[in-house]
Amino acid sequence: MSPIVPIAVTGMGAISAIGNDVAENFKSLAEANHGIGPIRQLETCHEERLLAGEVHMSNAELYDRLRLSQDIAYTRSTLLALWASREALEAAAIDPTDGYRTGLISATTVGGMDATERYYDDYLASAKNRSFIHTHPCGYAAEQIAGQLGIADFVTTISTACSSAANAIMLGARMIRAGLLDRAIVGGTDCLSRFTVNGFNSLMIYTDGHCRPFDENRNGLNLGEAAAYLVLEAEEVARNRATLPIAYVTGYGNANDAFHQTASSDNGEGAYLAMQQALEIARLNPADVDYINAHGTATPNNDLAEGNALLRMYGSASALPPFSSTKAFTGHTLAAAGAIEAVFSILALQHQVVFPNLNFSQPIASLNIVPQTGLTAKKIDHVLSNSFGFGGNCSTLIFSKDHD
Structure with a gap:
């Protein structure tokens, strides 16, 4: 390799x-x-x-x-x-x-x-x-x-x-x-x-x-x-330049489920493939991820598809690392979303915290997964960040404290 x-x-x-x-x-x-x-x-x-x-x-x-x-x-x-x-x-x-x-x-x-x-x-x-x-x-x-x-x-x-x-x-x-x-x-x-x-x-x-x-x-x-x-x-x-990096980009993936102009497939095929590819490039296992900054738009379709993709990746709700969507803070910023959430992912690495998923009260019945709802201190070495677009264009980035 x-x-x-x-x-x-x-x-x-x-x-x-x-x-x-x-x-x-x-x-x-x-x-x-x-x-x-x-x-x-x-x-x-x-x-x-x-x-x-x-x-x-x-x-x-x-x-x-x-x-x-x-x-x-x-x-x-x-x-x-x-x-x-x-x-x-x-x-x-x-x-x-x-x-x-x-x-x-x-x-x-x-x-x-x-x-x-x-x-x-x-x-x-x-x-x-x-x-x-x-x-x-x-x-x-x-x-x-x-x-x-x-x-x-x-x-x-x-x-x-x-x-x-x-x-x-x-x-x-x-x-x-x-x-x-x-x-x-x-x-x-x-x-x-x-x-x-x-x-x-x-x-x-x-x-x-x-x-x-x-x-x-x-x-x-x-x-x-x-x-x-x-x-x-x-x-x-x-x-x-004698510059100390604040983080590393260690993994990335892009896939398209080619399902619909504005909707993701219910099983989250594109999201699953993008996450899988990013982990392979980073040479990480799903269990190595300490925090997931989810795309989490709060639309019925996206959150169901992304949730199903996460369950496919991890096998069960109990195996999921802490995850949250930060879009309840900023709104969905469209083309900027992947970048603003990259900054948030690096901030999570720098400060060793998981950011809260605001306004959550009841898990999606078919998924039964619960996002992080309060700021939580945690040892974080790797953060996975998802961004999914219309036309099924799904991308995943992985940011790490180190590159080893």
């Missing part, structure tokens, strides 16, 4: 409904303070009816605090991404122009849609907001982020629905292992938009209250917005 090339995580950044940086996000998780509330930043007819996890800064505030020119069009997704990616680079103490081959792999599904919605009727009548036309494609955000960060060696965009950021992290790790990059800034960003709020509401999977992951009476999700990025480096590069 060929030797594993260690992939070090040397920095991370995050902004979400529960915090404007990594430290604030951890404080909210530790104190069970969720960020779900009435919609205020997005103009929508649902603002008094549906709850969401919004970042508590306007676009104008983000422009100002990021010191960006008001003459350049940046959508909210891009503004959030710049905020989180700058924190990640600062935490890793890197300069993307220092001679190491550095790439940016950024995930999004909303892209510039929020601006398109806002200015569509205005484009022909006025030139004021026409600069936002170019921001609509998902790839445009990655180019803007790369330009701001000074990254030119490799830039690409991943858009695989709600597994997007997990796949961005996986691609970065694979490219470093293949010797194509020395370092990669990887993650994802999505803001709220009327299209996504209306879309999930039309699918009848948007709850009228607070979401309840893995609960028998769950009736839908809350959407959220967030951005999070990790700095991945070949271990040798981190060592040459």
Whole structure:
């Protein structure tokens, strides 16, 4: 068996409904303070009816605090991404122009849609907001982020629905292992938009209250917005920079159950295969995992499918390690979910705690599995994080304290 090339995580950044940086996000998780509330930043007819996890800064505030020119069009997704990616680079103490081959792999599904919605009727009548036309494609955000960060060696965009950021992290790790990059800034960003709020509401999977992951009476999700990025480096590069890794990416897997455009198969085939592949790459057994950060959207289909996949992996409810969904804190942040939850997974490793699954009261009858409902101290060496997207695109990441 060929030797594993260690992939070090040397920095991370995050902004979400529960915090404007990594430290604030951890404080909210530790104190069970969720960020779900009435919609205020997005103009929508649902603002008094549906709850969401919004970042508590306007676009104008983000422009100002990021010191960006008001003459350049940046959508909210891009503004959030710049905020989180700058924190990640600062935490890793890197300069993307220092001679190491550095790439940016950024995930999004909303892209510039929020601006398109806002200015569509205005484009022909006025030139004021026409600069936002170019921001609509998902790839445009990655180019803007790369330009701001000074990254030119490799830039690409991943858009695989709600597994997007997990796949961005996986691609970065694979490219470093293949010797194509020395370092990669990887993650994802999505803001709220009327299209996504209306879309999930039309699918009848948007709850009228607070979401309840893995609960028998769950009736839908809350959407959220967030951005999070990790700095991945070949271990040798981190060592040459005298940088101590904060964690390692040791496993990753992607599979597709090809079951339905928006639903997972009831037995969780894609989820099961993704977890199985990630464990094989990490050379771990299921019992080696100390905590599972579940996808856990609180929709009837997802939680049943993921629960069945976990039972297939572990054989019984009693054999499951502690698991929880953190989406009741942030809302479902779509393309950013895999990245914000990667940050949460690494925080679990750093602080040796399992985060609570909020709003749970009754196990799903057909599964009888119970998530962690309170913050719990525990020895944690390996965390498994799941992210599943529409179209059956299922991804799993494994983060470890060490790579041995």
